[in-house]
Amino acid sequence: MNGNVPVASSESVPVASPGQSHRDAVEYVGFRVDGQAVVLNLSEHRRLSLERSLDLVNHSPSGFEWGYSGSGPAQLACALLLVYYDDEQFAREHYIAFRNQVVSQLECxxxxxxxHLTGEEIDAAMATLTDDVVALADGGRPSPTLPENWRAVSRPDRRVFQRADRDHYIVLGDGTDEWLVVLCSQGDRAYPAPLAHRTVAEEADVERVIRELAEESNDLIEPPEGEH
Structure with missing residues (x-):
């Protein structure tokens, strides 16, 4: 595999893959044809599906990318984990960390x-990933009633709300006596770009502000029908 991707030591405990049904012999290869990114599953002799990963998270409808932290690499990270482990929840929880640590390091x-990226290398990398893991909705404080295309997720250091159909996030940071609520988008940038923000007193209705920002995002780019 190309790039500085972490490798698990002999004492590492591998991440439990759903059913342990995947094969370590799986190998993926990425290259460009007329400038367009192409990823193949060599063991199955076919292209990696973009459409299946878009049904789970919609970061880059135009296709995959690699070599940096952005929307195209996020889509590739999701697709690789989704196909390799064949588990939507597992892919959704770990694809951001996998992008940051693995896909961003891939080079042609x-x-x-x-x-080239093998199944054994994917397992070894996943065994080392302990930070930046996105978890599914888990309640906690605050717990606003979000639009259907938004969900609450967990990060080690803060509360985050993620839009399922676009690369938009709402980050909640707490200060001494107020909340800073930021709507941002990753896009093709290395770091998220703020789209809007609110400063809210600690005793104010922060849930209402989070919902307002989620609806502002939905107004900027309308979600698919039935996910408002």
Whole structure:
């Protein structure tokens, strides 16, 4: 595999893959054809599906990318985990960390101008990922009633709300006596760009503000029908 991707030590405890039904012999290869990113599953002799991952998270409808932290690499990370582990919840929980630690490091180099990633390397990398893991909705404070295309997620250091159909996030940071609520978008940038923000007194209705920002995002880019 190309890039500085973490490898599990002999003492690492691998992440339990759903059913342990995948094969370590799986290998993926990425390259470009006329500038367009192409990813193949060599063991199955077919292209990695973009559409299946878009049904789970919609970061980059235009296709996959790699070599940096952005929407295209996020889509590739989700697709790789989804196909390899065949578990939607597992892929949704871990694809951001997998993008940051693995997909962002992939490079097309060597005589063949491509990168290779094996199933064994995916397992080894996942065994080392303990930070930046996105968890599914878990309640907690605050717990606003969000639009259907938004959900609450957990990060080690803060509360985050993520839009399922677009690359939009609401980040909630608490200060001494107020909340800072920020709507942002990752896009193709290395760091999220703020789209809007609110400063809210600690005793104020922060749930209402979070919902307002979620609805503002939905107004900017309308969600698919039935997910308002």
């Amino acid at each position: 180099d060597g005589a063949a101008a491509c990168w």
